[in-house]
Every structure is written in structure tokens, then in C-alpha cells.
Amino acid sequence: MVRVATSTAAVATALVGLCVLDAALVGYRAVCGRSAFVQRAVLDRRAGMVGAGVGVAVVIALGVWFGVVLAAADDPATALEALASAGGRMLVAYGAFTVVTVAALGVFWVAPPRWGSLAMVTILGPLTLLRPLILLVGSAAAVAGAGTWWPIALASVTVVLVAVAIETALLERWGARAARDYRPPPAI
Amino acid sequence: MDELLVRMHTQLQRLWEELRQGDIAVSVLRPLLAAIRNTTPGRQRTLRVVDVGSGLGYFVRWATSTAALGPDVEMVGYDLNTVLVAEARRLAVQEGLSCRFEAGDAFALPDQVDVYVSCGVLHHFGADELPAFFAGQQGATAFVHWDPVPTYLAPLGAWTFHRARMRDPLARHDGVRSIQRAHADDVLLDAAGAGAPRFATALHGLPNARFPILDVVRPVIGVAPDLAGPFCEALGPAAERLVTGRGPW
Numbered sequence: 001m002v003r004v005a006t007s008t009a010a011v012a013t014a015l016v017g018l019c020v021l022d023a024a025l026v027g028y029r030a031v032c033g034r035s036a037f038v039q040r041a042v043l044d045r046r047a048g049m050v051g052a053g054v055g056v057a058v059v060i061a062l063g064v065w066f067g068v069v070l071a072a073a074d075d076p077a078t079a080l081e082a083l084a085s086a087g088g089r090m091l092v093a094y095g096a097f098t099v100v101t102v103a104a105l106g107v108f109w110v111a112p113p114r115w116g117s118l119a120m121v122t123i124l125g126p127l128t129l130l131r132p133l134i135l136l137v138g139s140a141a142a143v144a145g146a147g148t149w150w151p152i153a154l155a156s157v158t159v160v161l162v163a164v165a166i167e168t169a170l171l172e173r174w175g176a177r178a179a180r181d182y183r184p185p186p187a188i
Numbered sequence: 189m190d191e192l193l194v195r196m197h198t199q200l201q202r203l204w205e206e207l208r209q210g211d212i213a214v215s216v217l218r219p220l221l222a223a224i225r226n227t228t229p230g231r232q233r234t235l236r237v238v239d240v241g242s243g244l245g246y247f248v249r250w251a252t253s254t255a256a257l258g259p260d261v262e263m264v265g266y267d268l269n270t271v272l273v274a275e276a277r278r279l280a281v282q283e284g285l286s287c288r289f290e291a292g293d294a295f296a297l298p299d300q301v302d303v304y305v306s307c308g309v310l311h312h313f314g315a316d317e318l319p320a321f322f323a324g325q326q327g328a329t330a331f332v333h334w335d336p337v338p339t340y341l342a343p344l345g346a347w348t349f350h351r352a353r354m355r356d357p358l359a360r361h362d363g364v365r366s367i368q369r370a371h372a373d374d375v376l377l378d379a380a381g382a383g384a385p386r387f388a389t390a391l392h393g394l395p396n397a398r399f400p401i402l403d404v405v406r407p408v409i410g411v412a413p414d415l416a417g418p419f420c421e422a423l424g425p426a427a428e429r430l431v432t433g434r435g436p437w
Contacts, residue, residue: 033198033199033201033202033353033354033355036197036198036201036275036279037279037282037283038246038249038279038283038285039253039283113211113212113215114208114212114402114403116208117207117209117212117402117404118401120208121348121401121404122345122401124206125349128352129348129352184282
């Protein structure tokens with residue numbers, strides 16, 4: 001039985017949280033610009049929830065992968081430590097990206113319109129474009145510091161990136177259909 | 189082709205939503221309508237706001253949906269493109285909104301128009317065509333037309349936003365071309381003054397010239413001369429951001 005250190009659990013929990021949050025935002029983006037109705041809150045909420053659901057499925061799939069990796073390792077405790085260390089390096093890149101994104105979303109929702117518009121133009125728009133690059137940077141950081149564990153780290157980040165790519169494609173497909181079929185609730 | 193047009197305009201609607209153009213428009217229109225109400229006591233009829241080149245009519249539908257301009261305001265959208273008008277009507281009907289959409293020339297209406305508005309329409313006209321555009325609105329009480337500000341950072345901002353938010357290449361291209369075609373401040377003020385000489389004209393909320401990131405669009409405003417004072421009063425501190433052109437401000 002491998003004992004999981006508190007720091008390892010914290011890294012895993014944070015990455016799981018980011019994965020689900022990112023998937024929720026991917027789901028939301030998947031319906032954006034696809035329905036011209038004004039009253040779209042129901043669709044937007046559903047998209048975020050479907051995205052989060054897909055994110056949970058991705059987390060479970062990745063959990064299976066890491067379970068197999070650990071089960072196949074000669075020294076599962078050391079393997080877990082190496083994976084947690086790689087995850088920690090990923091977390092630095094993704095955490096910074098998330099903090100900036102969440103702060104900009106807060107400004108967009110709460111601040112006066114001109115400042116909300118500014119947050120969209122200068123931060124949220126560019127960050128959407130940078131997301132693939134940030135994913136690669138986090139993955140590269142995870143592999144670069146992995147030492148002799150680099151083959152496993154590389155295989156793991158490849159699995160993660162493929163899973164995120166599949167998740168994005170699935171949600172985009174779902175979003176196109178959901179937005180097309182969406183009808184706003186009748187006005188009261 | 190029609191499907192592409194509607195799809196592109198649906199994507200471009202994100203400009204309204206994500207740049208919070210509805211709120212920004214209301215911040216000028218609400219004081220303007222308050223000034224009109226105050227200068228016409230005993231008025232019985234509703235105030236009519238006509239959106240020129242309304243496309244899918246997002247602003248008309250949003251303002252109706254939120255009643256942001258008041259319950260005594262009738263919103264009407266006009267566009268020359270019948271496909272966009274039909275789609276705007278369909279969306280309004282499905283959402284149970286009381287606004288209207290018509291195909292045709294917004295400046296040839298038999299009914300009284302209080303305020304003409306538009307967003308992102310002016311740059312579709314050449315500078316030499318703008319005076320005629322403003323001249324068509326002389327029968328109204330006021331006009332407010334928002335258009336992108338062609339600052340040195342605007343092309344980069346437009347490219348980034350449209351690249352990140354639009355799916356179709358045509359919609360992405362449209363954003364960049366819009367900035368390239370956007371008119372300078374003095375061009376808009378001169379055209380409004382020449383085309384609608386009876387109005388007091390102004391721009392509002394010009395961005396900082398050195399670091400122009402806070403304001404993406406600004407309106408060119410024209411008001412009947414007796415409305416200029418009450419409008420400034422209703423704007424409050426925001427009146428300081430008026431850049432006046434012709435007329436008694």
C-alpha cells in the first residue's frame with residue numbers, strides 16, 4: 001500500500017479542480033457565439049455543467065492511467081513522488097493562468113462596463129488564444145524536471161494533453177448541437 | 189449564403205455581449221431620454237428609439253428584454269438586409285419581446301423618431317458619404333452612433349479579440365477590417381456638423397491617446413439645440429467626457 005503524502009494529495013486535488021474548472025469553461029465557450037438569443041442563462045449554465053461533467057470523466061480516465069502507471073512501477077512510492085513532483089510543476093503554470101483568468105472574470109462581472117470590457121479585451125480574449133500554449137508550457141515543465149522518470153512523465157503529459165484535446169472536441173460538438181436546439185424559457 | 193450571414197452576425201454579437209456594449213450604450217441613452225422627457229412635459233406618446241443597421245437586433249432585443257431604457261420606450265430595429273431582419277424577428281418572437289424589426293430605410297419613416305442609434309455602422313460608409321447619413325436624421329430629436337476608435341492599439345486588440353472569439357474566418361476578418369475603416373474623431377464630428385447642422389454635435393468618452401485601452405468604441409452624438417443643456421445635466425459628471433463640436437453646448 002502506497003502512502004500518499006499531504007503535499008501529493010494537495011497537488012492532485014488542485015490539478016483535479018483545475019481540470020474540472022477548465023472543462024466547465026470549455027463547455028461554456030462551446031455554446032458562445034452559437035445562439036443569438038438574449039436570454040441564454042439556461043444554456044450557458046447547462047454548458048458549464050456539461051463541461052464540468054466531461055471534466056470529471058477526464059479526471060476519472062486519467063486516474064485509471066495513473067493507477068496503471070503506479071501499479072506497473074517497480075517502486076510505486078517513488079513513482080508517485082515523481083509524478084507528484086511533475087504535477088507540482090504543472091500546477092505552477094496552470095495555477096498562475098487560473099488566478100489571472102478568475103481575477104479577470106471577476107472584473108468582467110463586477111466592475112463598471114468600461115473596466116469589464118477592458119478585462120475582456122486585454123486578458124480574457126488573449127488568454128483564450130494562449131490556452132494551448134499554457135498547456136504545453138505546463139507539460140514541458142513537468143517533463144523537464146522529471147530526471148530519470150522523464151519517459152513516464154512524458155507519456156503521462158501526452159495522455160493528459162490528448163484527453164484535454166478530446167474533451168475540447170467533444171464539447172465543441174455538443175455545444176454546436178445544444179446551441180442550435182436551444183429555445184429560451186418563455187417570458188413571464 | 190443566408191446561413192453564413194446569420195452565423196457570422198451571431199458570432200459578431202459577442203462584441204455586444206463581451207465588450208458590454210449594451211451597458212455602455214445605456215450610460216449615454218438613459219440620460220438622453222431623461223433629458224427628452226424633462227423637456228417635453230405632458231408628453232403622452234412613447235419615446236421611439238430606432239436602431240439603424242440593426243443586424244440581428246441584439247441591442248434592440250436586449251434593451252427591450254431588460255427595459256434598460258424605461259417602460260415608455262419603443263425599440264425598433266431597421267436593416268436593409270431582409271434575411272437579418274427575418275432572423276431578428278424570429279428571435280424576438282421566440283423570446284416574447286415586444287420590439288419591432290423592419291426592412292428598409294430607417295430615415296424614411298412616417299412616424300416620429302426620437303433617437304436614432306447604431307453601433308458599428310458608421311465605418312461601413314466612406315467619409316464622403318457620412319454627411320448624407322447624418323442629414324437623414326434631421327427629423328429626429330437626437331442621434332447617438334457608436335463606432336470603433338481607430339487608435340494605434342486598436343488593430344492589435346481587434347485581431348486578438350476576433351481571433352479568440354469568432355469561429356468563421358469571415359467574422360474574424362470583419363473585425364480587423366472594421367478597425368481599418370473606422371473614422372477619425374474629426375472626420376465624424378465634421379460630417380455630423382455638415383450633415384445635420386441644426387444639431388449640437390459631440391463625441392463622448394474618447395480614449396486616452398497614449399494608452400488607449402479602456403474605450404473600444406465612442407459615440408458621435410447629435411441633439412436638438414434646446415436639449416444640449418438638459419442632456420449635459422442628465423449626464424452628470426460624465427458630461428466632462430464630451431468633446432463638443434458644433435452647436436450650443
